[in-house]
Amino acid sequence: MSITFGGLATGLDTNSIIDALMEIERQPIDRLEQEQSYLNSRLNAFKSFDSSLTKLLSKFEALDTQDEVRSYSAKAGTDEFFSVTASGTARPGSYQVEVQNLAQLQKDVSGGYASSSEASFGQGTITINGVDIAYDGDSLSSLVDKINEANSGDNPTGVSASIINDGVTGYRMVLTGDDASTSFTVSTTETVAGAYAAPTFSNVQSAMQASILVDNIQIKSDSNTFDEAIPGITLDLTKVNATGEKTSINVSVDTESVKTKINDLVKAYNDVFTFISDQADADWGKDSSFRSVKRRMQDMLLTAIPVSGSFTMLSQLGLKTERDGTLTVDSTVLDKAISDDLDGVAKLLAGETGVDGVSTLFKNYLDGITDSSNGILASRQETTDSSLRRIDLNITRLEGRMEQREKSLRAQYTAMENLVASLNSQSTYLSQALSSFSSQS
Numbered sequence: 001m002s003i004t005f006g007g008l009a010t011g012l013d014t015n016s017i018i019d020a021l022m023e024i025e026r027q028p029i030d031r032l033e034q035e036q037s038y039l040n041s042r043l044n045a046f047k048s049f050d051s052s053l054t055k056l057l058s059k060f061e062a063l064d065t066q067d068e069v070r071s072y073s074a075k076a077g078t079d080e081f082f083s084v085t086a087s088g089t090a091r092p093g094s095y096q097v098e099v100q101n102l103a104q105l106q107k108d109v110s111g112g113y114a115s116s117s118e119a120s121f122g123q124g125t126i127t128i129n130g131v132d133i134a135y136d137g138d139s140l141s142s143l144v145d146k147i148n149e150a151n152s153g154d155n156p157t158g159v160s161a162s163i164i165n166d167g168v169t170g171y172r173m174v175l176t177g178d179d180a181s182t183s184f185t186v187s188t189t190e191t192v193a194g195a196y197a198a199p200t201f202s203n204v205q206s207a208m209q210a211s212i213l214v215d216n217i218q219i220k221s222d223s224n225t226f227d228e229a230i231p232g233i234t235l236d237l238t239k240v241n242a243t244g245e246k247t248s249i250n251v252s253v254d255t256e257s258v259k260t261k262i263n264d265l266v267k268a269y270n271d272v273f274t275f276i277s278d279q280a281d282a283d284w285g286k287d288s289s290f291r292s293v294k295r296r297m298q299d300m301l302l303t304a305i306p307v308s309g310s311f312t313m314l315s316q317l318g319l320k321t322e323r324d325g326t327l328t329v330d331s332t333v334l335d336k337a338i339s340d341d342l343d344g345v346a347k348l349l350a351g352e353t354g355v356d357g358v359s360t361l362f363k364n365y366l367d368g369i370t371d372s373s374n375g376i377l378a379s380r381q382e383t384t385d386s387s388l389r390r391i392d393l394n395i396t397r398l399e400g401r402m403e404q405r406e407k408s409l410r411a412q413y414t415a416m417e418n419l420v421a422s423l424n425s426q427s428t429y430l431s432q433a434l435s436s437f438s439s440q441s
Contacts, residue, residue: 025402036395056269070089070342073257076249081099082097082239091232096246098246099237102237103224104205111200113171113196123136128147133146133150140163144161158177158184161176179222188200253342259331266328269326273294300362300365302321309341311344314358
């Protein structure tokens with residue numbers, strides 16, 4: 001880095017003069033940087049706009065099928081015997097459920113061995129459900145691997161093997177059926193004895209399907225989960241009832257859950273309109289996309305949906321448009337609509353065969369304007385990036401010129417200082433000569 005001292009000859013503050021001149025020279029760059037800042041701020045605004053639209057899209061996607069609109073609650077008289085959950089395909093009603101038995105898998109267990117890794121078995125065959133598995137000098141672990149390998153491919157045995165250590169007799173092999181409806185047979189034939197006796201198995205648990213009575217109708221399952229015993233209801237069994245003991249289940253419309261979904265949608269809708277309103281004072285506030293979105297969404301909001309239900313417009317659910325474009329909800333009207341005709345609410349929002357509901361109309365529109373390739377943000381991103389690249393090139397070019405201009409100015413002022421210094425030196429010499437001539441005279 002070089003240090004220059006200006007004005008030594010002239011007494012002028014040449015550094016300050018050059019700095020002031022360069023400030024004037026820099027004004028085009030300052031204007032470009034201001035434009036750069038504006039473009040970035042505008043792009044950030046459209047990113048926020050896209051985020052609000054995407055959030056609204058998610059709320060409509062959560063209500064674009066009738067099952068998603070409907071919401072039911074299921075409550076059991078006690079949770080001692082099973083847990084219960086309801087889906088949108090449930091229907092209000094009461095049921096009596098008796099858990100007769102829980103699902104269990106068949107388990108057979110071998111005798112105990114001192115080691116699971118020593119190759120101490122002789123030569124022979126284990127037959128599981130008619131499938132022969134040969135062994136020859138195997139360890140308990142390698143024999144387990146062979147049995148598990150046989151439970152694959154086109155003709156699996158339906159039985160898997162594992163090893164436990166019971167802490168008394170040692171390591172034991174456990175054979176387990178794949179599901180509660182799978183029973184199996186196992187036998188061993190040995191041709192050459194080994195250090196360990198050939199494995200023999202005893203049954204410790206039989207395969208048994210889970211069984212329940214629903215309003216005295218018996219229903220069975222390979223697992224302890226029943227999802228078709230009651231329409232739209234899932235039961236997860238945990239305990240068997242005493243014979244004849246029943247647990248009641250009541251299924252009803254979950255009004256609060258449906259209201260929450262609709263109110264969440266209204267809030268997301270209002271957030272979009274509030275955001276657009278907040279941009280009014282910004283230079284980009286009059287962007288055509290804002291006006292277009294407002295107009296299109298208000299039009300769809302007022303569109304009559306030709307469904308077969310009792311509701312064809314959102315206003316019938318208590319939704320009202322205010323002067324600023326936002327929505328308010330009349331909770332009394334909405335409560336009554338949900339309680340009296342949830343199916344009608346579901347048809348209006350989700351539509352029916354051949355007719356798109358309100359949610360589908362909004363979803364299709366919002367999908368387009370938030371598309372990562374062709375949406376509003378994507379369009380603004382492309383034009384902004386192009387402008388920013390152009391500005392960066394112009395700034396780089398101008399800064400190069402600025403650097404050369406500053407060098408030129410400093411050279412000029414240095415030359416002037418040198419000239420003045422030379423003139424000052426000559427003046428001093430002449431003054432001294434004249435003074436000497438005067439004294440001699």
